[in-house]
Amino acid sequence: MVNQTTSTSQNRANLLRWTGFSISPRLAIAAGAVALFVAIPLVYIFIRAADADIESWQRLFQTRIWKLLGNTLLLVAAVTGGASLTGVSMAWLTERTDLPGKKLFRWMLAMPLAMPAYIGGIVHLALLRPRGGYIPKALENLFGEMVYTPSPLGFWGAALILTLFTFPYVYLLSGAAFRSLHASLEEAARTFGRTPMQTLFQVTLPALRPGLAAGALLVALDILAEYGTVALLRYETFSSAIFVQLSGRYDRSAASVLSGILVALAILFLLSELRMQGRARFTQMESNWRPAPLSMLGKWRVPAILLVLGVVSASLLVPMIVLLIWSIQAFLDPQSLSSVFQTGSQGFGNYVWNSIWSSGLAAVIAVLLSLPVALLSVRYPNWVSKFISRLCQVGYAIPGVVIALSLVLLVNRTLPFLYATPLVVVIAYVLRHMPQAVRASESALNQLSPSLEEASRTMGRTSLQTLMQVTIPLILPGLLAGGSLVFLTSLKELPATLLLRPAGFDTLAVRVWVWAEDGFYLQAAPAALLLVLTSALPLYFLLRRERIFR
Amino acid sequence: MTTLEVRNLVKQFPGSTHSAVNDVSFELSDEEILALVGPSGCGKTTMLRLIAGLERPDSGLIHLNDKVVVSDSVFVPAEKRGVGMVFQDHALFPHLTVFDNIAFGLRGKKQSEVRTMVGEMLHLVGLLPLSKRYPHELSGGERQRVALARALAPRPVLVLMDEPLSSLDADLRTEVREHVRQILKSMRATVVFVTHDQDEALYMGDRLAVLQKGHLEQIGTPEEIFHDSDTHFVAEFMGDSDFLKGRVVSGGIITQIGLLNQEVDLPIDTPVEIAVRADDIDFEINGSGNCLIIERFFRGAFNLYRLRLDTGQIIHAINPHTKILPVGTRVQAYISAEHELTIFRDQELPR
Numbered sequence: 001m002v003n004q005t006t007s008t009s010q011n012r013a014n015l016l017r018w019t020g021f022s023i024s025p026r027l028a029i030a031a032g033a034v035a036l037f038v039a040i041p042l043v044y045i046f047i048r049a050a051d052a053d054i055e056s057w058q059r060l061f062q063t064r065i066w067k068l069l070g071n072t073l074l075l076v077a078a079v080t081g082g083a084s085l086t087g088v089s090m091a092w093l094t095e096r097t098d099l100p101g102k103k104l105f106r107w108m109l110a111m112p113l114a115m116p117a118y119i120g121g122i123v124h125l126a127l128l129r130p131r132g133g134y135i136p137k138a139l140e141n142l143f144g145e146m147v148y149t150p151s152p153l154g155f156w157g158a159a160l161i162l163t164l165f166t167f168p169y170v171y172l173l174s175g176a177a178f179r180s181l182h183a184s185l186e187e188a189a190r191t192f193g194r195t196p197m198q199t200l201f202q203v204t205l206p207a208l209r210p211g212l213a214a215g216a217l218l219v220a221l222d223i224l225a226e227y228g229t230v231a232l233l234r235y236e237t238f239s240s241a242i243f244v245q246l247s248g249r250y251d252r253s254a255a256s257v258l259s260g261i262l263v264a265l266a267i268l269f270l271l272s273e274l275r276m277q278g279r280a281r282f283t284q285m286e287s288n289w290r291p292a293p294l295s296m297l298g299k300w301r302v303p304a305i306l307l308v309l310g311v312v313s314a315s316l317l318v319p320m321i322v323l324l325i326w327s328i329q330a331f332l333d334p335q336s337l338s339s340v341f342q343t344g345s346q347g348f349g350n351y352v353w354n355s356i357w358s359s360g361l362a363a364v365i366a367v368l369l370s371l372p373v374a375l376l377s378v379r380y381p382n383w384v385s386k387f388i389s390r391l392c393q394v395g396y397a398i399p400g401v402v403i404a405l406s407l408v409l410l411v412n413r414t415l416p417f418l419y420a421t422p423l424v425v426v427i428a429y430v431l432r433h434m435p436q437a438v439r440a441s442e443s444a445l446n447q448l449s450p451s452l453e454e455a456s457r458t459m460g461r462t463s464l465q466t467l468m469q470v471t472i473p474l475i476l477p478g479l480l481a482g483g484s485l486v487f488l489t490s491l492k493e494l495p496a497t498l499l500l501r502p503a504g505f506d507t508l509a510v511r512v513w514v515w516a517e518d519g520f521y522l523q524a525a526p527a528a529l530l531l532v533l534t535s536a537l538p539l540y541f542l543l544r545r546e547r548i549f550r
Numbered sequence: 551m552t553t554l555e556v557r558n559l560v561k562q563f564p565g566s567t568h569s570a571v572n573d574v575s576f577e578l579s580d581e582e583i584l585a586l587v588g589p590s591g592c593g594k595t596t597m598l599r600l601i602a603g604l605e606r607p608d609s610g611l612i613h614l615n616d617k618v619v620v621s622d623s624v625f626v627p628a629e630k631r632g633v634g635m636v637f638q639d640h641a642l643f644p645h646l647t648v649f650d651n652i653a654f655g656l657r658g659k660k661q662s663e664v665r666t667m668v669g670e671m672l673h674l675v676g677l678l679p680l681s682k683r684y685p686h687e688l689s690g691g692e693r694q695r696v697a698l699a700r701a702l703a704p705r706p707v708l709v710l711m712d713e714p715l716s717s718l719d720a721d722l723r724t725e726v727r728e729h730v731r732q733i734l735k736s737m738r739a740t741v742v743f744v745t746h747d748q749d750e751a752l753y754m755g756d757r758l759a760v761l762q763k764g765h766l767e768q769i770g771t772p773e774e775i776f777h778d779s780d781t782h783f784v785a786e787f788m789g790d791s792d793f794l795k796g797r798v799v800s801g802g803i804i805t806q807i808g809l810l811n812q813e814v815d816l817p818i819d820t821p822v823e824i825a826v827r828a829d830d831i832d833f834e835i836n837g838s839g840n841c842l843i844i845e846r847f848f849r850g851a852f853n854l855y856r857l858r859l860d861t862g863q864i865i866h867a868i869n870p871h872t873k874i875l876p877v878g879t880r881v882q883a884y885i886s887a888e889h890e891l892t893i894f895r896d897q898e899l900p901r
Contacts, residue, residue, distance in 0.1 A: 459634075
């Protein structure tokens, strides 16, 4: 009751602000500038695409586009479906049943987020490659003849491997939703005569739909942008085709056209994701929340454990173990050891340092830029501020290859002194991953009662002092979470780094990729392992913030 | 001396059809507590936020200590007004201890001075042992007192309190409000206290201002507001009054339950309404009486009866607890008040 009255008055206060309080011009200008910074590369791609001569449009339409569109959409559909199915069923098993070892499994199911899909792809490819893979070879030695093994190449391989490394998005979102769902909702269904199974399908899952859809659409956007894995598994999508145009044939006109179409497609996905996000709210926790009773697995206990173990093995345990073994082998072999630590004038330390400073700087910049945008959209919600906030989330819909293309063209033309400096790489990270910072800042601010800021004002602080002394200290955990996310994803970013880096600027991701592409798995392994562990650290702290991981 | 003067204040939110604050004027003298009371949505919180500088009015004047803080050409922002505010959700800074919360408004003072002033405030509100705690380690009542101490610490010219007790449990509320009033009086603070609770307003306010739909209905002492309501709304909102219809005759007013022997300055035959409270009416058992008992509420020290007159109108009457009459009993009700009753011309016009 007490809570209720406070929250209604809160709503009233928010409503007042919405309609009444005049927007601070300084804040509006700052947010507007951020939006402009984000919008320019996007708009530029469309301009270049529209600007391309009719001939390249025609040529592309006659030859490539339909095939690429089909390939891309097919992969997106398969992976999104697979990731949703895997994510929701894993979430249900670890949140709503008496599965043994749930606590451990929760961590192991979320941790593949720290593993870039291309590294997982490298491991699975090395294991299963039709000729020369570890498993086919071992089987051949064992039976003395070729044994058929499924190939990880092509559509099915790509779909399966990408599913393995993207399902945690859905898993985390639906796990949190399962957890926060009010027990009485299901109890109500039971009193209306539904069996537990009917309740799951008629009440629980539909109630989770908004969160689930948001997770699935994030997966879809991720697949649209994916370059490393599809290139590795030789399945051509828009992203990999653009990459080839850019790096190999160097046909910028064709790349622009393909990019324009890809981004338009991605924006469609992003728009539906943003709509879902707004509605995802009704699964949020209420004050009188209590956990729903667990379903008993009974005779399904063993198959359930095997299923979870299978998913965890393929997406986490096997890749980690293989990387570990390779790393040990690399350290035992003097030749590869020396090349791990010294390639040309560059050493291992350089890659680590490059990775960390570029991703770290991107995280700091992204969080700083997200602040005015979040302040404006949360404290003064109207259509202008909402538009700015949405525009700043457009990075989700711009794949790394497209950001790279746009920046190459833009920087060349307008800021040539930036060209071929690591700063361009940092800018690409910021543009691509800022949405995560914006969302984290917004959700942190949403939880901060405006009356705290008003209290500070009545006690003699200006709006800027209030921001520094009250607002920022209080939302700092949220800002750090946003920063960690940006850091984590920048660390993994492959195509933008490959295309934009100046000669000699190698990051861990780049090194892993280059070595693995040349078949030097042992050499690549220590870098890959370090990359995974570096990503796992911020991920660990992010997950600790979630209720289900305490 | 006048601390606060509000003149013709108007505030309308865009998209709203009526003004949240509609042409309100009043004055507040030194060391006075004004209780701003009204139903939810009456504009009392907006009024408070306008005085605090958290909201900008469409027109009107506000003077604080004889300085203009709001006019057509002047708008002094919240941080420069020197008012203290206690928020409904207390708004204690969760990242600061009790001590630092109270010291937040004491900027630019020497550290030793700050320590003494915060110590004094903590002593006053009785929280000296809790100075190192964080807000989440306090009970609701303690939080309330920290919020009060924080607002009072800089010795503001004016203290604004926005339903400060509404987040407390009902039994705690009565206890805390005595304590709060005592503290405010001992600090000789000038206060505007917003509440939707009539009891609380009558208790806290040296004077009351009753707002409805952004309009100031009446301002006066608790006694004036309660016994001498200016408007139908005030009588109904502040006193749970029933309104008995009647007609002016020579020597009083004739009603359905008899003659009210009270002189009125109205022509004969004017239709009027008399505001009667349950303690103004009494009844006795009478088989051919003028009304029927339709409900009885046990209220501990007395019984409250709901009576239906033969015209269908409902009135209330209280009776000592020893006399229990069953529902359905026919009784004869009459006006027993020994003080003057408030009379309105029918159609809500004051007498």
